[in-house]
Amino acid sequence: xxxxxxxxxxxxxxxxxxxxxxxxxxxxxxxxxxxxxxxxxxxxxxxxxxxxxxxxxxxxxxxxxxxxxxxxxxxxxxxxxxxxxxxxxxxxxxxxxxxxxxxxxxxxxxxxxxxxxxxxxxxxxxxxxxxxxxxxxxxxxxxxxxxxxxxxxxxxxxxxxxxxxxxxxxxxxxxxxxxxxxxxxxxxxxxxxxxxxxxxxxxxxxxxxxxxxxxxxxxxxxxxxxxxxxxxxxxxxxxxxxxxxxxxxxxxxxxxxxxxxxxxxxxxxxxxxxxxxxxxxxxxxxxxxxxxxxxxxxxxxxxxxxxxxxxxxxxxxxxxxxxxxxxxxxxxxxxxxxxxxxxxxxxxxxxxxxxxxxxxxxxxxxxxxxxxxxxxxxxxxxxxxxxxxxxxxxxxxxxxxxxxxxxxxxxxxxxxxxxxxxxxxxxxxxxxxxxxxxxxxxxxxxxxxxxxxxxxx
Amino acid sequence: xxxxxxxxxxxxxxxxxxxxxxxxxxxxxxxxxxxxxxxxxxxxxxxxxxxxxxxxxxxxxxxxxxxxxxxxxxxxxxxxxxxxxxxxxxxxxxxxxxxxxxxxxxxxxxxxxxxxxxxxxxxxxxxxxxxxxxxxxxxxxxxxxxxxxxxxxxxxxxxxxxxxxxxxxxxxxxxxxxxxxxxxxxxxxxxxxxxxxxxxxxxxxxxxxxxxxxxxxxxxxxxxxxxxxxxxxxxxxxxxxxxxxxxxxxxxxxxxxxxxxxxxxxxxxxxxxxxxxxxxxxxxxxxxxxxxxxxxxxxxxxxxxxxxxxxxxxxxxxxxxxxxxxxxxxxxxxxxxxxxxxxxxxxxxxxxxxxxxxxxxxxxxxxxxxxxxxxxxxxxxxxxxxxxxxxxxxxxxxxxxxxxxxxxxxxxxxxxxxxxxxxxxxxxxxxxxxxxxxxxxxxxxxxxxxxxxxxxxxxxxxxxxxxxxxxxxxxxxxxxxxxxx
Numbered sequence: 001x002x003x004x005x006x007x008x009x010x011x012x013x014x015x016x017x018x019x020x021x022x023x024x025x026x027x028x029x030x031x032x033x034x035x036x037x038x039x040x041x042x043x044x045x046x047x048x049x050x051x052x053x054x055x056x057x058x059x060x061x062x063x064x065x066x067x068x069x070x071x072x073x074x075x076x077x078x079x080x081x082x083x084x085x086x087x088x089x090x091x092x093x094x095x096x097x098x099x100x101x102x103x104x105x106x107x108x109x110x111x112x113x114x115x116x117x118x119x120x121x122x123x124x125x126x127x128x129x130x131x132x133x134x135x136x137x138x139x140x141x142x143x144x145x146x147x148x149x150x151x152x153x154x155x156x157x158x159x160x161x162x163x164x165x166x167x168x169x170x171x172x173x174x175x176x177x178x179x180x181x182x183x184x185x186x187x188x189x190x191x192x193x194x195x196x197x198x199x200x201x202x203x204x205x206x207x208x209x210x211x212x213x214x215x216x217x218x219x220x221x222x223x224x225x226x227x228x229x230x231x232x233x234x235x236x237x238x239x240x241x242x243x244x245x246x247x248x249x250x251x252x253x254x255x256x257x258x259x260x261x262x263x264x265x266x267x268x269x270x271x272x273x274x275x276x277x278x279x280x281x282x283x284x285x286x287x288x289x290x291x292x293x294x295x296x297x298x299x300x301x302x303x304x305x306x307x308x309x310x311x312x313x314x315x316x317x318x319x320x321x322x323x324x325x326x327x328x329x330x331x332x333x334x335x336x337x338x339x340x341x342x343x344x345x346x347x348x349x350x351x352x353x354x355x356x357x358x359x360x361x362x363x364x365x366x367x368x369x370x371x372x373x374x375x376x377x378x379x380x381x382x383x384x385x386x387x388x389x390x391x392x393x394x395x396x397x398x399x400x401x402x403x404x405x406x407x408x409x410x411x412x413x414x415x416x417x418x419x420x421x422x423x424x425x426x427x428x429x430x431x432x433x434x435x436x437x438x439x440x441x442x443x444x445x446x447x448x449x450x451x452x453x454x455x456x457x
Numbered sequence: 458x459x460x461x462x463x464x465x466x467x468x469x470x471x472x473x474x475x476x477x478x479x480x481x482x483x484x485x486x487x488x489x490x491x492x493x494x495x496x497x498x499x500x501x502x503x504x505x506x507x508x509x510x511x512x513x514x515x516x517x518x519x520x521x522x523x524x525x526x527x528x529x530x531x532x533x534x535x536x537x538x539x540x541x542x543x544x545x546x547x548x549x550x551x552x553x554x555x556x557x558x559x560x561x562x563x564x565x566x567x568x569x570x571x572x573x574x575x576x577x578x579x580x581x582x583x584x585x586x587x588x589x590x591x592x593x594x595x596x597x598x599x600x601x602x603x604x605x606x607x608x609x610x611x612x613x614x615x616x617x618x619x620x621x622x623x624x625x626x627x628x629x630x631x632x633x634x635x636x637x638x639x640x641x642x643x644x645x646x647x648x649x650x651x652x653x654x655x656x657x658x659x660x661x662x663x664x665x666x667x668x669x670x671x672x673x674x675x676x677x678x679x680x681x682x683x684x685x686x687x688x689x690x691x692x693x694x695x696x697x698x699x700x701x702x703x704x705x706x707x708x709x710x711x712x713x714x715x716x717x718x719x720x721x722x723x724x725x726x727x728x729x730x731x732x733x734x735x736x737x738x739x740x741x742x743x744x745x746x747x748x749x750x751x752x753x754x755x756x757x758x759x760x761x762x763x764x765x766x767x768x769x770x771x772x773x774x775x776x777x778x779x780x781x782x783x784x785x786x787x788x789x790x791x792x793x794x795x796x797x798x799x800x801x802x803x804x805x806x807x808x809x810x811x812x813x814x815x816x817x818x819x820x821x822x823x824x825x826x827x828x829x830x831x832x833x834x835x836x837x838x839x840x841x842x843x844x845x846x847x848x849x850x851x852x853x854x855x856x857x858x859x860x861x862x863x864x865x866x867x868x869x870x871x872x873x874x875x876x877x878x879x880x881x882x883x884x885x886x887x888x889x890x891x892x893x894x895x896x897x898x899x900x901x902x903x904x905x906x907x908x909x910x911x912x913x914x915x916x917x918x919x920x921x922x923x924x925x926x927x928x929x930x931x932x933x934x935x936x937x938x939x940x941x942x
Contacts, residue, residue: 266836271845277828278836288834 001025001361004066004092006052006082007073008035010330011098011124014350015070015357018375020045024361027061030073053081055089063090068360072098072122080104080116087117096120096360100241120360124353129245131352132326135345136250136299139231139324140221142207142345145355145370146214147381148413148432153214154185154370154379159206160225171198173223181420182212182220185410185436188373193438195406209372209379211410211434213418231298231323235259237283237313238304239269242328242349246301251275257292259283261304283313286320295321302327307334314343335374351375362447367432378437379410384427386452393433393450399423404445406438464530466515471534472508472541476501481590482545482583485665491581493549500544507541528933531602535926539563542591549584550574556911563918564906565591567925568599568807570679570777570894573907573914577684582665585682589672596676596807597646599925600710601639645714650675653702660694670778674702677807679777679894686902687767688780696767696780707734707774709805729842730803730813737813738773741797742766745790752787765790768902773797775808777894784901791897795884798893809892809924811861817841818854860928864920865890871916877909885909889917890924 001024005012008030016026016039026045029052030036036047050057052073063069069086071079079097086092097111099121104110111118134144143156159166165173170184187194188207194200202208202224212220234250236243239260247258247269256276260266263280270278281288283302294300300322302310307329314327326345329335338346351371358369365383372379388395392402398409398421409421413432419425427433435446479501486494542565543558550558557573564571565588577585653671658664666682673680683689687696705713708731716724725731746762755761764781771778772794783791800816802808821839828837839846865886872882881898885906888896895902900909906917923931933939 263836267838270836270838271840274843277832279832279834280836281834291834292832 002062002065002067003027003361004029004058004061004063004069006030006069006071006079007098008032008039008047009072009074010349011072011353012070013039015072015354016045017043018350018354018358018371019361022361027066029057029061051078053078053085055085058082058085058090063092066090066092068092068094068096070096070357076101076104080110080118083118084116087113094119094360096122096357098122098124100125122353122356124349125241125245127353127356128242128328128347128349129249132242132246132301132347133249135324135326136231136234136254138217138221139299140225141217143372144217145372145379147368147379147411147434148418150214151413151416152211152411152418152434153217154209154211154372154410154434154436155217155221156207156209156372157221157224159202159204159208161204163223163225165223166202166204166225169199169201170196177219177223180212180216180219181418182210182216183410183420183422185209185211185379185408186377186438193377193406195408195438209436211420211436229298233257233297234299234301235292235294235297235317235322237300237302237310238328239265239278240303240305243301243303244269244272246303247273247276257297259288259292284309284316286316289313289316289320298323300325304328307331311338311343318342318344332374348374362443365450366447376438376440378440378443380435380437380443380446381413382433382435382447382450384429384431384433384450387429390452391429391450393427394429394431396427397423398425398427401427402449403435404442407442407446408436410434410436461526461529462515463518464526464533465511466518467530468533468537469508469511469513469515472537473505473512475538475541476505476508478590478594479504479545479587482587485586486581486583489582489665491583493545493581493583496548497545497583497587499548500541503544504541525939528930528939531926531930532922532934535566535922539566539591542566542587545584545587549581554911556914557907560906560914560918561588562591563921565589565678565680566595566598567892567921568592568595568676568678568775568809569889569892569921569925570673570677571888571896571900571906571917571921572680573905573909575684575905575907577682578689580682585665585669588680589669589678589682592676592678592680593650593672594676595678595925596706597643599807600642600646600805602926641714641718642710645710645717646675648717649702649705649713653698656698656702657695660698661692662690662695666690670699671702673778674699674776675706675807677703677706677774677776677802677809677892679771679775681778686780687771687778691780693763696763699778700767700770703770703774703776703778704735704738706776707738707802707806707808709803710807711805727842728803730817733817734801734803734813737797738770738801741773741793742769745769745793748790749786754786769794769797772893772895773801775802775810775891775893777888779895779902782901782903784897784903791884795887795893795897798891799887809890811858814841815854815857818846818851819858822851822855857928860932861890864923864928868916868920872913875910875913875916877913885913885917886920889920892921892925 003019003024003026005016005028008028016028020026020043028039028045029048031051033049036049040047048061063086069092071082073079076099083095083097086095095118097118099105100123110116111121138144141155141157145154184196186209187196208224210220232254234254234256236247236258239258247256250256251273257279258276259279259281261282266278266280294317300317302314304310310327314325318325324344326347327343329346329348332348335346335348351374355369355371359366366380367383368381370379384394386394411421411434412419437443437446479497483497486497539559539562542562546553546558560573650671653674654667657667657671669682712728712731716722742765746765749755749761749765750758767780768783775798799810802810802812804812804814825837828835839851868886869883878898881900884896885900888894900906
């Protein structure tokens with residue numbers, strides 16, 4: 001696939017990195033030559049310096065035969081203009097723009113075919129915010145990902161002493177709570193994946209991925225570990241784009257304190273937020289933290305732009321007695337280093353947001369992609385089309401489908417109902433199938449499986 | 458000097474325009490044939506002639522008025538117009554002193570509604586129309602002053618009114634030009650007044666009473682054509698209609714205008730000030746009714762609610778009608794009503810006092826201080842209706858409040874020196890500075906300001922003027938800086 005990425009900022013470069021690894025032809029355009037040089041040094045792609053909204057620049061970047069345009073510059077307006085140009089001058093098939101301003105998002109007609117021709121708009125900050133909100137809603141979970149417009153969820157949780165299921169085989173789950181439908185998709189033990197079988201015994205410290213209807217998440221979580229009390233007090237460090245959105249999303253249901261270093265930014269934040277206490281100070285200042293009772297905080301989120309600051313303030317907060325600490329960390333090396341240590345959740349923005357883009361790049365009818373365990377594993381939501389002749393999945397029982405080893409069908413969403421992926425379920429056309437893949441290398445195979453054969457067309 | 462003369466020129470023009478206001482009592486005099494026609498004609502000619510002369514002598518001075526002269530003009534206008542308005546009163550009512558006549562017209566034009574006259578029922582209809590028209594014109598003047606002119610001068614946080622219309626109303630600033638804004642506001646004012654006249658007629662007043670009371674209601678003045686005020690009618694329906702229109706008049710007319718233009722009643726909901734005003738008044742009505750019922754002032758709860766509601770709304774909105782002698786109620790009730798008269802009316806309404814928006818700012822400022830003590834690093838801006846109020850406005854409001862209380866204290870002492878008892882002195886000043894109307898004690902609802910000595914009457918006149926013009930406007934003329942070049 002030929003992909004043109006406009007903007008080599010954080011989003012642009014992580015998207016590029018992740019798409020290059022999937023064997024695509026990537027061209028990146030940015031007005032900052034230094035950023036492009038750094039990108040080119042690391043990755044196998046083409047770069048071009050220039051204004052991404054100018055037709056001449058787009059032409060040089062080869063927009064004429066591009067399959068997909070990803071406009072992810074800092075400016076909504078540039079992204080929209082680029083999409084419009086791509087559609088009206090060059091007939092680019094797929095146009096995706098990053099749109100941050102709620103003003104535009106509130107009026108979807110702006111993106112229609114007659115106006116700016118944006119096929120899909122993404123807002124990485126919003127995706128990340130939603131992700132953190134879920135983590136605060138379920139403080140026990142390491143990760144909560146939604147499928148089928150939130151009907152089914154994939155939850156990652158670490159098994160702890162005291163959970164009823166710990167030390168028992170998986171089959172016990174069914175007898176223990178027969179009324180709740182759930183399915184364990186994978187277990188990671190000491191960083192290695194296990195294929196869950198009925199007799200697999202859950203040990204303390206296991207990272208368990210299970211799929212359930214969203215309403216049932218809480219009761220399943222209860223099986224894996226002792227429940228914490230629901231979070232009430234949240235402290236956020238960093239009032240940037242993400243911190244502000246998060247505070248806005250949380251301030252009506254939680255007591256939110258937001259620490260921001262820049263005084264001007266503080267004043268702006270305090271003007272926009274209604275119930276959040278905005279504090280002007282350094283997120284790594286332990287005196288300030290004590291003064292604001294970090295020990296009583298249930299969830300602590302370090303969301304500044306600076307990895308090291310986030311790590312230090314999260315560590316300080318943990319030291320000071322905060323319940324669950326979340327740190328936003330861009331460098332993937334740091335993420336691997338820290339996850340599961342003193343910092344409860346090391347969030348990599350790239351991995352959280354990449355999924356929403358990957359869904360457009362993939363072959364087959366892929367609705368959603370969620371990158372798991374820092375990109376090593378993946379959960380996909382695919383739609384099954386065709387019939388028994390043209391498709392390799394429709395009309396077959398799950399245990400008859402030729403899935404690669406390490407891929408499991410977790411659940412099926414059929415007409416708004418969530419059905420667990422037990423071995424005897426028969427897949428029908430238009431089912432949304434949620435597949436868990438413990439190794440990314442198998443993704444291609446799974447996609448091919450769901451593609452309708454030529455005969456059907 | 459040249460600029461001062463251009464103020465005189467503007468004042469002259471103003472008086473010529475003002476003389477047109479005599480048309481109404483002239484018409485009334487013709488209709489009712491009460492024998493005051495010649496007096497009103499004389500007054501009209503006098504006013505117009507003097508105004509014309511002033512303009513003629515100074516017509517060369519057309520200089521652009523600075524903000525400094527804005528203050529001077531507003532104050533001279535508000536002192537000269539009542540002076541000229543006394544003419545028909547002095548001509549018709551024998552043995553009325555200028556002091557009392559000036560108090561009466563000042564009370565009319567500042568929409569206070571306190572009166573020194575007794576035997577209102579027997580006054581010629583034209584005189585009553587004249588008094589009420591002053592109420593109405595005063596209301597009209599104050600709306601434009603408040604919405605269009607004072608914000609330009611920036612008195613005591615008045616700039617707020619530009620910024621304060623919150624939420625969806627924000628982008629629909631009234632109109633770009635002051636004259637256009639003024640015209641629109643007057644249209645709204647006129648329409649509501651007509652609605653009020655018709656409603657009052659419908660619930661049983663005669664035309665004269667309906668027009669007079671509608672004028673007094675919309676200006677939140679509170680003059681009545683009867684010594685017993687609204688108590689004369691003893692009609693719950695009339696009282697109810699008046700309550701509704703008094704509350705309307707106590708809201709910001711800019712909001713009325715926007716509702717009218719957008720044809721959307723929901724906009725009232727976004728006017729935080731109006732919500733606070735109405736909420737506070739309704740809660741107080743219920744509370745006072747329960748209190749009066751519990752104290753046994755009235756045997757039934759519904760009677761208590763009726764009298765409490767009408768008199769409380771009337772005093773709280775700074776209108777000043779009365780239906781019973783609330784001076785006889787247990788002291789808590791009238792004191793609470795006087796307190797409300799200080800804070801209730803919205804900015805941009807015809808009511809007086811501190812104004813609800815300033816009250817809200819003060820409350821929030823107090824809250825901010827608490828937060829600041831608990832969280833020294835917190836950034837906690839003041840917000841009214843979702844938008845941030847800059848600190849300099851908060852300071853301006855604090856300054857205003859200080860001057861307001863100092864004025865109350867000083868003028869109360871002035872009345873005490875003259876020998877008035879404390880309750881009467883304090884309540885008279887509060888009632889006058891808020892442009893509410895009746896006070897307590899000797900100036901209570903059953904009596905009027907006619908019992909005061911000349912000196913005391915002048916003190917109250919000053920209180921009315923200072924209160925109406927938001928204190929700063931008047932007092933600034935007495936600062937050395939004002940006169941320094």
